[in-house]
Amino acid sequence: MRLYVLVIALFTSLLQADLISPLPTDTKYDQKKALLGKKLFNDPRLSADDTISCASCHLLEDGGDDNIKFSFGINAQEGVINSPTVFNSRYNLSQFWDGRAQDLQAQASQPIHNPIEMGSNMDEVLSKLKKDPEYSVEFKSIYKDAITKENITDAIAEFEKALVTPNSKFDQYLRGDKTALNKEEKEGYKLFKENGCIACHNGINIGGNLYQKVGILKTYVDKKNTLGRYNVTKKEKDKYFFKVPTLRNIELTAPYLHDGSQKNLFDIVNFMTLYQIGMVPDKEEVKKIVSFLKTLTGETPKIMSINEK
Amino acid sequence: MRLYVLVIALFTSLLQADLISPLPTDTKYDQKKALLGKKLFNDPRLSADDTISCASCHLLEDGGDDNIKFSFGINAQEGVINSPTVFNSRYNLSQFWDGRAQDLQAQASQPIHNPIEMGSNMDEVLSKLKKDPEYSVEFKSIYKDAITKENITDAIAEFEKALVTPNSKFDQYLRGDKTALNKEEKEGYKLFKENGCIACHNGINIGGNLYQKVGILKTYVDKKNTLGRYNVTKKEKDKYFFKVPTLRNIELTAPYLHDGSQKNLFDIVNFMTLYQIGMVPDKEEVKKIVSFLKTLTGETPKIMSINEK
Numbered sequence: 001m002r003l004y005v006l007v008i009a010l011f012t013s014l015l016q017a018d019l020i021s022p023l024p025t026d027t028k029y030d031q032k033k034a035l036l037g038k039k040l041f042n043d044p045r046l047s048a049d050d051t052i053s054c055a056s057c058h059l060l061e062d063g064g065d066d067n068i069k070f071s072f073g074i075n076a077q078e079g080v081i082n083s084p085t086v087f088n089s090r091y092n093l094s095q096f097w098d099g100r101a102q103d104l105q106a107q108a109s110q111p112i113h114n115p116i117e118m119g120s121n122m123d124e125v126l127s128k129l130k131k132d133p134e135y136s137v138e139f140k141s142i143y144k145d146a147i148t149k150e151n152i153t154d155a156i157a158e159f160e161k162a163l164v165t166p167n168s169k170f171d172q173y174l175r176g177d178k179t180a181l182n183k184e185e186k187e188g189y190k191l192f193k194e195n196g197c198i199a200c201h202n203g204i205n206i207g208g209n210l211y212q213k214v215g216i217l218k219t220y221v222d223k224k225n226t227l228g229r230y231n232v233t234k235k236e237k238d239k240y241f242f243k244v245p246t247l248r249n250i251e252l253t254a255p256y257l258h259d260g261s262q263k264n265l266f267d268i269v270n271f272m273t274l275y276q277i278g279m280v281p282d283k284e285e286v287k288k289i290v291s292f293l294k295t296l297t298g299e300t301p302k303i304m305s306i307n308e309k
Numbered sequence: 310m311r312l313y314v315l316v317i318a319l320f321t322s323l324l325q326a327d328l329i330s331p332l333p334t335d336t337k338y339d340q341k342k343a344l345l346g347k348k349l350f351n352d353p354r355l356s357a358d359d360t361i362s363c364a365s366c367h368l369l370e371d372g373g374d375d376n377i378k379f380s381f382g383i384n385a386q387e388g389v390i391n392s393p394t395v396f397n398s399r400y401n402l403s404q405f406w407d408g409r410a411q412d413l414q415a416q417a418s419q420p421i422h423n424p425i426e427m428g429s430n431m432d433e434v435l436s437k438l439k440k441d442p443e444y445s446v447e448f449k450s451i452y453k454d455a456i457t458k459e460n461i462t463d464a465i466a467e468f469e470k471a472l473v474t475p476n477s478k479f480d481q482y483l484r485g486d487k488t489a490l491n492k493e494e495k496e497g498y499k500l501f502k503e504n505g506c507i508a509c510h511n512g513i514n515i516g517g518n519l520y521q522k523v524g525i526l527k528t529y530v531d532k533k534n535t536l537g538r539y540n541v542t543k544k545e546k547d548k549y550f551f552k553v554p555t556l557r558n559i560e561l562t563a564p565y566l567h568d569g570s571q572k573n574l575f576d577i578v579n580f581m582t583l584y585q586i587g588m589v590p591d592k593e594e595v596k597k598i599v600s601f602l603k604t605l606t607g608e609t610p611k612i613m614s615i616n617e618k
Binding site: 016017018019020021024027028091093094102103106140142143144145146175176199200202203204209210211212213216233235236237238 | 325326328329330333336337400402403411412415449451452453454455484485508509511512513518519520521522525542544545546547
């Protein structure tokens with residue numbers, strides 16, 4: 001068939017091209033706002049009983065998520081979906097697994113209101129933080145209207161914009177240092193392209209750029225029957241669609257999949273091979289892809305070592 | 310060869326999946342800031358001789374760019390690269406063809422400083438706009454520090470965030486309305502996937518998500534020897550790399566390519582087939598792909614019909 005001949009020629013040639021771009025090494029953000037946001041990000045007063053901060057589930061020292069299947073909110077309540085990493089989230093088309101927040105600022109207030117996460121609300125948070133004279137001074141020095149609900153989420157979003165992790169081994173490789181990857185890692189990258197992982201995990205964030213069905217070629221329904229994008233659009237065809245997650249720092253963010261069902265990188269690569277590209281996983285190939293995935297770990301964002309004034 | 314068998318199986322299956330996601334229909338932005346930004350976007354005082362506004366080259370009634378090869382700046386000076394569309398630019402990984410601005414705010418001041426574009430600078434702009442009592446009042450009502458250089462670009466960026474064009478025929482199709490595309494358009498989309506256009510033009514913006522070489526399979530050097538991404542990174546390997554442009558509203562943004570050398574959609578699809586995927590274009594196929602591309606034209610952003618107070 002003519003199509004297949006074309007497809008082979010094309011695919012072979014596309015394998016020569018890198019469909020992923022490196023992260024910038026000089027991320028731009030408003031430092032004053034971001035440092036205020038850093039403080040808020042780590043502040044448990046954002047939760048009803050002053051126990052849970054953003055950083056409770058998005059551990060900045062450990063991949064930007066926690067390492068459990070579902071996070072725990074106030075009163076030890078268990079969440080229903082795996083916490084995604086906060087790192088490099090500025091490059092996602094939207095926030096949350098189902099994309100229900102269009103940007104980082106819109107995202108920031110939702111866990112505050114979620115009864116099984118922080119169980120609070122922006123009015124309550126505002127009233128608590130207003131009592132803190134340090135915050136008053138800091139907000140006043142940045143925002144015309146000083147401390148407001150909107151400015152709280154704006155500062156958190158600005159901090160998150162600073163959470164970019166550049167200079168992974170793979171980014172160094174993309175920038176031209178062909179020695180940055182070893183033989184096995186290079187073979188893994190080749191397989192990542194050949195096996196079509198790159199069809200969804202591409203662009204600057206190696207994902208985060210579209211919604212895709214979990215279970216394209218083999219039906220997958222998780223134990224909680226999480227409907228994903230359907231919850232936003234209420235369209236039957238969006239059932240089991242989720243935002244394709246970034247693969248940056250993936251080594252640090254186990255367990256995997258929206259339901260946290262895949263314990264390690266081998267499990268998730270096996271799962272993806274089977275459910276997303278409909279192939280029987282080859283042990284040797286999976287090993288190489290895992291080696292490649294481990295080259296996607298970047299540097300700690302500079303803002304994490306800057307102390308607030 | 311085993312690889313080819315796999316590739317065929319994989320590619321055939323991938324064709325079933327949509328690697329593009331529709332734009333949101335309810336774009337979120339700060340309306341007060343965005344309306345101020347709209348006024349600034351249309352204000353020729355941003356240029357040295359009060360003749361050129363952002364809207365001079367990014368015509369909002371006509372695809373968000375002008376329809377000439379290179380735009381003209383002050384004193385009828387001709388630019389060196391084709392003006393990209395301002396629509397949906399919030400979804401690009403960076404701004405400008407070479408990605409030298411990380412976000413919309415960083416982008417906004419550069420044409421002001423470019424001697425062959427607006428030929429001014431932010432100090433001059435600030436001093437001119439400060440004399441306008443209307444601006445004084447408006448900025449004061451939004452920003453703590455009233456009118457500043459940073460707040461000028463912040464407001465312009467917020468306006469640009471509102472310039473999203475949802476509900477194209479193709480987005481309706483992606484949302485589940487299979488009648489939104491006719492037979493030829495559907496065949497065009499199939500070819501767009503089969504021929505590998507989708508490898509770079511994917512995600513929410515159908516492009517805008519990575520840098521790629523112009524001339525992957527056939528060398529292309531334009532008349533001005535535009536080096537693209539190399540200008541930012543100074544790495545030999547980045548020569549002739551450009552940000553993959555969004556294909557949204559592509560029907561409205563001729564001429565095409567960074568050098569504006571391709572007059573219409575037929576020309577650019579022929580060019581891409583030859584230079585990017587190394588195939589001889591088939592007239593009938595090109596026609597179908599062009600029909601598909603015309604389904605990517607979205608609705609006029611709501612903010613364009615909102616009048617400033």
